[in-house]
Structures are given as C-alpha cells and as structure tokens.
Amino acid sequence: MRSALDGVMDPEIPACSITDLGMVERIKVTSEVLEVDLLPTFVGCPATDMIRRDVEKALKAIAGDAPVIVRFVWDPPWTTDRITPEGRKAMSGFGIAPPLLQIAVPCPYCGSRETFIESEFGPTPCRTIRYCRSCSNPFEGFKRKE
Amino acid sequence: MDDARLTLLLAIADDEMVTGHRLGEWTGWVPYIEEDLALSSIAQDEIGHAKALYELAADLGAAPSADALAFGRRADQYRHAVLCERSNKDFAYTIARHYLYDTADEIRLGGLSQSSFKELVQLFTVFRPEERYHTVHARTWFSRLADGPVDAKHRFSEALASLMGEAVALFEPLPAEESLREDGTMPVPSEQMLGRWLDGVTRDLESFGLERVLEERSEPAIGDLVPTSSGAAEESGDAARLRVPGIERQDGRWVHTGGFEGAGGRRGHHSEEFAPLWEEMTNLYRTHPGATW
Numbered sequence: 473m474r475s476a477l478d479g480v481m482d483p484e485i486p487a488c489s490i491t492d493l494g495m496v497e498r499i500k501v502t503s504e505v506l507e508v509d510l511l512p513t514f515v516g517c518p519a520t521d522m523i524r525r526d527v528e529k530a531l532k533a534i535a536g537d538a539p540v541i542v543r544f545v546w547d548p549p550w551t552t553d554r555i556t557p558e559g560r561k562a563m564s565g566f567g568i569a570p571p572l573l574q575i576a577v578p579c580p581y582c583g584s585r586e587t588f589i590e591s592e593f594g595p596t597p598c599r600t601i602r603y604c605r606s607c608s609n610p611f612e613g614f615k616r617k618e
Numbered sequence: 619m620d621d622a623r624l625t626l627l628l629a630i631a632d633d634e635m636v637t638g639h640r641l642g643e644w645t646g647w648v649p650y651i652e653e654d655l656a657l658s659s660i661a662q663d664e665i666g667h668a669k670a671l672y673e674l675a676a677d678l679g680a681a682p683s684a685d686a687l688a689f690g691r692r693a694d695q696y697r698h699a700v701l702c703e704r705s706n707k708d709f710a711y712t713i714a715r716h717y718l719y720d721t722a723d724e725i726r727l728g729g730l731s732q733s734s735f736k737e738l739v740q741l742f743t744v745f746r747p748e749e750r751y752h753t754v755h756a757r758t759w760f761s762r763l764a765d766g767p768v769d770a771k772h773r774f775s776e777a778l779a780s781l782m783g784e785a786v787a788l789f790e791p792l793p794a795e796e797s798l799r800e801d802g803t804m805p806v807p808s809e810q811m812l813g814r815w816l817d818g819v820t821r822d823l824e825s826f827g828l829e830r831v832l833e834e835r836s837e838p839a840i841g842d843l844v845p846t847s848s849g850a851a852e853e854s855g856d857a858a859r860l861r862v863p864g865i866e867r868q869d870g871r872w873v874h875t876g877g878f879e880g881a882g883g884r885r886g887h888h889s890e891e892f893a894p895l896w897e898e899m900t901n902l903y904r905t906h907p908g909a910t911w
Contacts, residue, residue, distance in 0.1 A: 516666020
C-alpha cells in the first residue's frame with residue numbers, strides 16, 4: 473500500500489508524491505478494507521479533489537475486492553515541516569525552491585543565495601515568486617506553512 | 619447540529635465566502651501581475667476556508683451538502699457582515715475593506731482558539747498560517763497607501779473613514795451569543811474581541827497620522843463643480859463629515875459604545891450591493907440544480 477501511495481503524484485508538482493509531501497497521516501490495511509487518512513496542504517488547493525481521485529484509483533488497483541476508503545482529516549494540521557528530504561530534493565529539481573526559514577533561499581537553477589521574494593503570492597496557493605540576481609531567473613518557491 | 623453553533627459557523631463561513639468573491643472580481647483587472655496573483659490567491663484561500671466550514675456544517679447535519687449552504691440559500695439567509703459585501707470601487711477602497719476585514723478575522727481566530735467547539739478549532743489551526751499572509755499583505759498596502767502620494771493617501775483614508783462604521787459591525791454579537799458563551803463555544807465575547815481589534819486599528823492609524831478616520835466618516839460630496847485657481851474642476855462644498863457611529867474616545871482609547879451601523883448582517887439584513895453579488899454567485903447552482911464542477 474505504501475508503494476501504491478508513493479506512486480500518487482501531486483498534480484501541480486508532478487515530481488513530488490503525496491508521501492514526499494507528508495500528506496499521508498495514517499494507513500490501515502486489513503483483509504476487509506484499505507483505509508487512508510490524508511492531510512490537505514493549503515485549504516483552498518483545488519488539487520485536493522484530484523488527489524483523492526488518484527489515491528482511490530491507485531488503491532483500487534491493489535485492493536482486489538476490498539473496499540477503499542480515502543479520507544481527508546484536519547488533525548494534525550499539515551505543515552511544510554512534513555515534506556521529506558526526498559520531497560525537498562524532488563521539488564528543487566522540478567524548479568521550485570523548497571520552503572526555508574531564511575529569506576534568501578537558494579536558486580533552484582544556479583544555487584546562488586543572491587535571491588529575494590518578489591511576491592508572497594504565486595500561481596497556486598502554496599507558492600511564492602522569487603528572483604535570482606545571479607542568473608536573472610524568476611523562480612517559484614514553496615510557501616512556508618507552520 | 620446545535621443551532622447556536624450553526625449561526626457562528628455560518629457567520630464566519632459567509633464572511634469568508636463573500637470576501638473571497640469580492641476579491642476574486644479583481645482577477646485579470648489588477649494593473650500588475652504580482653498583485654493580480656496576490657488578490658486572486660487571497661480570494662482562493664478565503665473561498666477554501668468557507669468551503670471547509672460549510673463542509674463541517676454539512677457533516678454535522680445542518681444541510682445535505684456544502685454546496686447547498688454555499689449557494690442554495692436566499693440572500694436574506696446569508697449571515698456575513700455588510701462590510702464584506704461592499705463592492706470593490708477602486709483599489710484603495712478594496713484594500714481598506716481587506717485591511718479592516720482581515721485584521722478583524724485575525725482577532726476572531728485568536729478569540730476562538732480556546733473554543734469548546736473542537737472541530738472549529740481544528741480548522742482554525744489550519745487556517746491561521748494562511749491568514750497570516752493576508753494580514754501581512756493588507757498591512758504592506760496599508761503603509762504604502764497611507765504613506766504614499768497625496769492621491770493615494772486621500773483615497774485610502776476616505777475609504778477607511780467610509781467603511782469604519784460597518785467594520786465595527788463585524789463584531790455585532792450573534793443572536794445566539796449568550797448560549798455560545800455558556801457552553802464555551804465563544805470563550806471571548808464579541809464585544810471584547812471588538813475592543814482588541816479597535817486598539818490595534820487605532821495603533822495602525824495613529825502611526826500614520828490617520829486618526830481622523832476614527833472621528834469622522836465621510837459622505838459623498840454633493841455640490842456643483844467649480845473651477846479652482848489651478849483651473850481644475852473641484853466639487854464645491856466640503857464633503858459632509860459625520861461621526862463614525864458606534865465608537866467614542868474615552869480616556870485616550872477608542873471604545874465601542876451603543877449600537878452598530880449597518881448592523882443586521884448576522885441576522886440576514888444586507889445592503890442593496892449584496893443582491894447582484896448573490897445573483898452572480900449562486901447563478902450556476904440555481905440554473906443547473908445538481909450540477910457538479
């Protein structure tokens with residue numbers, strides 16, 4: 473079941489799986505049922521419904537006749553600290569700077585720290601727009617949430 | 619579910635929903651892309667929060683679905699404060715409304731953080747880090763406009779002055795407040811949250827020399843256009859200056875006294891500006907019952 477969930481990618485950051493993002497809170501496998509509790513990331517994220525659909529599909533493929541239950545729960549609250557080291561690496565490779573405490577996050581293209589936030593708001597609720605002074609590229613960063 | 623708790627849930631959900639719709643009207647119209655994304659993202663967050671609150675109400679049995687609550691009610695069944703439905707006018711006016719609402723929302727999230735309504739507290743824990751971005755955005759623009767060129771400062775302070783009275787009514791006590799107090803759903807009464815909020819707004823205004831916003835509200839000027847010495851046309855007669863209703867300076871602090879202007883949002887009374895918004899917001903749901911999207 474773990475590996476089935478590892479194969480479900482975030483529709484907006486297809487390099488990261490939902491396990492990379494720390495969205496999987498609890499799984500339960502018995503001979504009767506496959507159950508998973510997921511944590512939504514940003515509340516207004518429209519990808520949530522797509523993720524539910526993709527998880528259902530992935531689990532049904534391995535469930536045989538057992539029913540599949542996919543639930544979104546709010547407790548504990550999801551934070552960006554739940555993103556795994558592999559997830560952060562994949563995110564950076566995709567061109568999105570993973571969330572960091574400091575303002576000057578390294579540029580995902582050239583690695584320079586000569587960067588600044590251009591806007592706290594980006595193309596999705598979870599992203600900011602940043603700019604790299606070294607390679608003159610604008611880039612996206614994952615918004616911190618804690 | 620408990621009717622009193624439902625009135626609280628709907629007041630907050632409807633505030634977020636209507637605020638989100640108003641901010642969403644800017645999508646594609648803001649003069650530059652970053653700000654367009656900012657207002658659109660905030661709108662998306664607010665509507666997301668409303669959705670989560672409607673889902674909670676539906677899960678607790680208040681309605682067959684979140685959509686039925688979001689779009690299936692008559693205009694007079696919405697419980698948001700009148701401030702939230704005010705149309706966008708110009709950018710300064712939108713930012714004034716955004717600042718007044720989001721600072722009040724921040725106080726409300728704090729005031730309910732110890733509520734006995736566990737499911738609501740869980741949602742608020744998830745909302746708060748998102749709302750922080752909204753207040754930072756509102757405060758950034760607050761200082762930019764309040765400290766900006768004459769025209770920006772003028773438009774912004776006029777907008778704040780005209781909205782101040784209705785902003786106070788964001789904290790109009792709910793009809794069921796007494797029972798919500800008794801069962802611990804509202805550990806901090808509305809009146810006390812209003813006091814906290816007024817203190818914060820006063821500090822912000824004073825630091826930019828805008829305290830007159832609390833003293834007087836402006837009414838649109840009525841008069842003929844007359845030429846000035848510079849040749850520009852100007853409206854004759856000063857804009858009428860009236861006291862902001864409901865607040866008064868006592869011992870150096872602004873406090874709430876008496877009633878609420880534009881009161882009644884929490885009981886379903888709305889301004890004429892809500893009708894076209896309701897019409898648009900609920901159109902798809904009403905035209906195609908049962909549609910999914």
